[in-house]
Amino acid sequence: MAARIDPLTREVVDLIGTVVSRYHSEYDAAASKHQLTGAQARVLGLLALEPLPMRRIAEQLKCEPSNITGIVDRLEARGLVERRPDPADRRVKLAAATAEGRQTYERLRSSLEFAREPLAQLSAAERTALRDILRHMLGLEA
Amino acid sequence: MAARIDPLTREVVDLIGTVVSRYHSEYDAAASKHQLTGAQARVLGLLALEPLPMRRIAEQLKCEPSNITGIVDRLEARGLVERRPDPADRRVKLAAATAEGRQTYERLRSSLEFAREPLAQLSAAERTALRDILRHMLGLEA
């Protein structure tokens, strides 16, 4: 079954696995530099863009909504996030990053070495090629 | 600080983030199809290649050795892995995949849709280009 995969494809898959693993190390290290876990950093990253109902956060993170309750609880206890009522639907609670939360996330993001170190080795042409291939691969034929 | 990153690089970073997230979803889904968690699947994948001391597993997974004890315990309870003494050093326990463990991992690996679906959209030329760029990016100038 696995023999169906040609060597080139398998090598690319393994390389992607390596990228994934390195990305995670960097991300978690950057998060913990700011006393955040990976999950907390990801939620804060979503909320830094716009306030979201708990349910939407769960969809983005592909987990159960009940899980989000605890993560937002911890972020809220540290003043990085707040819960607001949704004027349009009283069942909904909107989680929103506070000013401090946005600031923290921006610092975290800019400390993501992954964004620079490995990519810095690529020429502009390589970066463009990589962008196009990844877009194609992800079906984002914009 | 974050403003130092040019738009192209930022887009590539975001695309990689998307790839990472998709890779994880696929990997965890494939693992749970075989009643394994992501961490268990990763350990089983390492042991499918060769037996390893607990400490080496922890290094590969970048976590504390005490954490590996529990993961190997659960794999061992299911007969996918066994602990053997290291003849050269009686402090060391070698974790080794059983025949069933290797079989399970091979099935898991071949069910990783990620290996096919998104990559299938790429031409051979694109795959080669992607491989070269990723190698370059990871500093594997083989």
Next chain:
DNA sequence: CCCATTTACTTGACAACATGAAATATCCAG
């Protein structure tokens, strides 16, 4: 309008994963 159903969120019980500190057994250098 009213009631049944659905939806959003929280709570509680529980398992896996992760860390750090302490205990045990073994190795190794002096």
Next chain:
DNA sequence: CTGGATATTTCATGTTGTCAAGTAAATGGG
């Protein structure tokens, strides 16, 4: 042989994840 380092486990604790049950509010058919 002894003292210090190493490999593993155990324990305490915290975070993340699931699922089931509960509350509150929206919604739609009669």
